[in-house]
Amino acid sequence: MSSLDDERAEMRAFDDLLAGLIGPDEAPPALREVARLVRIARGPATGEELAGEKLLSAEVAAAVRQSLPLPARSPWRRRVVRLASVKAAGLAAAILVGGGVAAAATGSLPAPMQRIVAKSLHHIGVSLPLPSKQANPPAVTPPVRSVPARSAALCRAYDLRPAAVSSVGLEELRRLAGASGEGVASYCETLLLGHHHLPPSTTAASSAVPGSRASGSESSKGAGRSSKGHGQRRGAGHPLTTTPHRPAAPASAGSHRHKRKGTEPRGGGQRGTGDGKGRGSNPGKGVDEGSSPGQGSGSAGTSTPGAGTSGTTGGSGRASAGGSGGSARGGHLIQASQGLAHSSARIPAEIGSIGTSVGKGA
Amino acid sequence: MGELDLEQALAAACRGEEWGVNLLFRALQPQLLRYLGQHAPRREQDLASETWLAVAERLASFEGSLSDFRALVFTIARRRLVDHYRQEGRRLRPLPMEQEAEVADPEQGPEGVVEVLSAREAVAALVGSLPPAQAEVLLLRVVADLGVEEVAAVMGRSAAAVRVLQHRALRQLAKRFAGEGVTK
Structure with missing residues (x-):
């Protein structure tokens, strides 16, 4: 071997x-x-080694039973069920998401849900209407006419700093002014004072929302404050009670980020100009008088102290934002709010920029 | 208890039947305690319980023979040991013998002396003086009753390496015990 x-x-x-x-x-x-x-x-077990065997065996057996898979089904049926489940889940998710977004876009979700969705989407730059705090949904008023937001925005920009207006914008202003038989400066002044109304063909219908900040119950609240406060904003057709301020910054639009204690426009109503903080002699009680633009029927909507105000306009419909809606109601109103907003150090700069961008975008 | 009985017990345990689990427990728990006790004395009960609970999570989906199941149980036990050692900042290795084996009384004869040792003492006498890898091979082969292939799988080594290790271990033990007895 x-x-x-x-x-x-x-x-x-x-x-x-x-x-x-x-x-x-x-x-x-x-x-x-x-x-x-x-x-x-390798010897046999001792009693000590087997201590607790019943208890542990029972525990282990129970754990095994808990983790046992469901009764087996035939493979083809499992596949069919799985496929159907996946498709159904996908369809349901699509309906849910799509429907939810659509409903949120129209502001027709329940108020808490609408608020959540609007705030969530706001972070990614999508603006959705915030819900009204009123219990009853407001009725829809007939369409009203308004100055287009773009004209107002251009005029505001021109008013602020003519050189900042682009050549295209200036050209457009000239065209509009020419059509009115005025110069640009005069046209804009008139426009911002709220004396201009566009022909019906250029107006957009919107659903001004009674009961929103611009009208309804809040109006009555606002009336008391407006008597005290400066910085009221009134829509066209209302006597202007504020002294126009030359705005140093176009902080005209109400920001979505503002906390609003008053109701907000629902549906097509747009938030009006922005901030009610620190206005006039009664700081912290900004008053916003919105109106149904062009109708002269607006009533005062009042912002609660320290809260951002929003006036409701029937302005440019949903696509237009607060800034444009506000501008449509009158130059004094806008200018007052702009000037006051600018004078208030508490207003975040981003609000102004948001308002501006929204106004231009409209 | 025969292997056939244990195979049936394993099948029953996989279905969550308590009698099957109980038979497996009776067969494997002593081995588990002896193996764990050699590594982590006074902690073997806790580690064994943890091992069984981890085994329970696998039993429902377990497919294999009794040998495979043994290998699974000791693989889990070994992982528990590694975790335990890591917590204590140590590496996995069987503890050396706490007390050096004494030469048996020639009058009494080695066999009689050896018979009075407990299983755990016998394990310690077997592997306590070996290098860690050889000791681990012997523990798994003797105490856990695993074959060379299963030991290789548990230790993450090749079967050839395991054979070499056990060969060296036995030669060393033969040299050590030649003409000696082991007493308590």
């Missing part, structure tokens, strides 16, 4: 010895002691 065979035989013997197949009597003398130790080490 070769040494290799010897080694293999020894390996097998070692294997058997460790497996307990070779007892001490059969083991080579040199490994007899090892064989005995192996036998003892």
